[in-house]
Amino acid sequence: MTTLADPLHLTHGPAWRNRLALAPLTNIQSHLDGRLGDDELRWLVARAEGGFGLTMTCAAYVARPGNPWPGQLGVADDSHLPGLSRLADAIRAAGSVSSVQLHHGGIRASSEVSGEPLVAPWDDEAKGARALTTAEVRQAVDDFVAAAVRSEEAGFDGVQVHGAHGYLVAQFLDARKNRRTDEYGGDLAGRSRFLFEVLRGIRESAGSDFQVGLRLSPERFGIAVDEAVELTGEVLASGLVDHLDLSLWDVRKPVHGGEDAADDLLIDHFTALPRHGVRVGVAGKVLSAADATWCLEHGADFATIGTGAILHHDFAARAVADPSFESLPQPVTRAHLEAERVGPAFVEYLASGWDDFVTA
Secondary structure, three states: OOOOOOOEOOOOOOOEOOOEEEOOOOOOOOOOOOOOOHHHHHHHHHHHHOOOOEEEEEEEEOOHHHOOOOOOOEOOOHHHHHHHHHHHHHHHHOOOEEEEEEEOOHHHOOHHHHOOOEEEOOOEOOOOEEEOOHHHHHHHHHHHHHHHHHHHHHOOOEEEEEEOOOOHHHHHHOOOOOOOOOOOOOOHHHHOHHHHHHHHHHHHHOOOOOEEEEEEOOOEOOEOHHHHHHHHHHHHHOOOOOEEEEEOOOOOOEOOOOOOHHHOEHHHHHHOOOOOOOEEEEEOOOOEHHHHHHHHHOOOOEEEEOHHHHHOOOHHHHHHHOOOOEOOOOOEOHHHHHHOOOOHHHHHHHHHHOOOOEOO
16 A cells, blocks of 8 residues: 555656655745745745655746746746756755746736736637737747756756646647647647647657656646546656646546536546556645545545645645644634745735635
């Protein structure tokens, strides 16, 4: 029986010291130009020191037009390298494997923040977005690949491509709205072409010890479950990724709109797939050691921790040491979050954007 304490060995790069990964949490703790902020450094290093096997950055934009919010970490040009190197060195010194999450907001970016026109796979007059040309799609692929190479140069152990939550990669996968007539639209093969070109470009450009991961939404955002299962199977068989993180929102969630929720858990549709050596993780309401163990019992190789890692910088160490460990109930005080090295901007984001997270 696999336990939370067991190391996780991947096809490329270093083993993770346990089965717990830090979720790539939006935290707006960096500078307006994407350079690493000191609060972001403290936040991430605290989680590495707190025992996480993988310490993942927040979503980091790969090109300025993909920047949705102020204070987002950037990995888009060489001005970001000094801070990224500082961060990679500090995470490694704390004993954790490090990864940058590569992100482009697409239609969910902000022209007001980036100063750049809003672009997406399709035209959207209401949102002021225009469709990327075929040449611009290929440039976006190159932007992801260049960001991965830059992350490796900075000293990170790997990257994770953000293919979830309705951002650019997921927008290409959206069967409702991606009506492109070039090779990046149409059937699933066309709509997933962007994703596979990004993954292939990273794998071919990075070193042999560099870990490549992917985060996917297994339903909604214009993605049907059966198509998501097909896509996931193709990703697992491709040889392009070392780990796949499925963002379920709740690991015990039934399939959306399923007829028999009790017998149709979303997780089961994906953990049953052949893995071809890829490590599969799940995320969503994992708030205790028992929750994380439940994920392993349901076939996951690792559990990705979000809220629990905000509440406890050492969630991983506590969960590994104590099977009865549970994270604090919400809301919590600002003083508690400050003690857990959550910076002031992140606290304000939690207080204003998340219901019942921070006491008044």
